[in-house]
Amino acid sequence: MLNLIRNELLKIFKRPGTYVMIGLLIFIIVVMGGIIKYQDSKSTAPDNQNWKQGLQTDINESKKQLQQMGDKIPDSQKVYFERDIAIKEYQIKHNISPNQDYDGWEFVNSASNIIQFAGLFTIIVAAGIVASEFNWGTIKLLLIRPIARSRLLVAKYLTVLIFALLMLVILFAFSSILGFILFGTPETAIPYLKYYDGKVTEQSMFFHLINYYGLQSITMLILATMAFMISAVFRNSSLAIGLSIFLMFTGGQITSLLAAKFEWAKYILFANTDLMQYFDGMPMVEGMTLGFSIIMLIVYFVIFQLLAHYVFNKRDVAA
Structure with a gap:
């Protein structure tokens, strides 16, 4: 062979x-x-000062949309919001900034x-x-x-x-x-x-x-x-x-x-x-x-x- x-x-x-x-x-x-x-040479460095506040604002907005849509939200969109919220909450909790240089x-x-x-x-x-x-x-x-x-x-x-x-x-x-x-x-x-099965892992x-x-x-x-x-x-x-x-x-x-x-x-x-x-x-x-x-x-x-x-x-x- x-x-x-x-x-x-x-x-x-x-x-x-x-x-x-x-x-x-x-x-x-x-x-x-x-x-x-x-x-990349034309872009500016990401702002790393108030990233936690920005993520928390996004989380609150996503939770608000989930609450407003209730049971009418499609499962695919619901999973998207849940994943986004879980990852951002994990970043805040473990001090992992989303603003990183390329x-x-x-x-x-x-x-x-x-x-x-x-x-x-x-x-x-x-x-x-x-x-x-x-x-x-x-x-x-x-x-x-x-x-x-x-x-x-x-x-x-x-x-x-x-x-x-x-x-x-x-x-x-x-x-x-x-x-x-x-x-x-x-x-x-x-x-x-x-993010898998409702959990975030590194x-x-x-x-x-x-x-x-x-x-x-x-x-x-x-x-x-x-x-x-x-x-x-x-x-x-x-x-x-x-x-x-x-x-x-x-x-x-x-x-x-x-x-x-x-x-x-x-x-x-x-x-x-x-x-x-x-x-x-x-x-x-x-x-x-x-x-x-x-x-x-x-x-x-x-x-x-x-x-x-x-x-x-x-x-x-x-x-």
């Missing part, structure tokens, strides 16, 4: 396009850092928006890793060897996961280096305030960002798996790339529109890919839980893999 994965990685990194994608990812990070640095950790957090580009590049690799073998006719050379087709397909999929992990590591590492060069480190370690920014990047990459991995399945089933990399990219940019919005009217929308893939909704927001459909979304993701993953393996194992490539 290791030799198969090594061979697949060699194929990927022999292509100039792979280095172009890595170069584009780094270029986007640099451009983003330059823009934020320019904007630092390297903040830039790493901002750079998480670039995960979509890492996902785009991963989809391109996933869409071509099987289909290209058929297009170039090299699939026959692979299958004449005494290797089970399922094992070959698993090796290709693991190669896609390794490439996805590499893109995430490059994004996180380079944004960290650039962020601390441009914006420096915070004078005091400011924790991330995590978490180091490093571990928060590791978790955040991991959760944000789930959509990328699921769409790469879908592109891999389409590549294996239809032997068409263009279809796999086009459909996966279309769903990556529009799937969430379409699902949100459906979720506003239909409860069955919770079974749609894109209602469950954003697990951050359970930690920093509100589930897309009322009644959804973290466990439910994990189960749905596993179901979709198994379906994609079964389709890919079934068709790939049954396909006749003798012609």
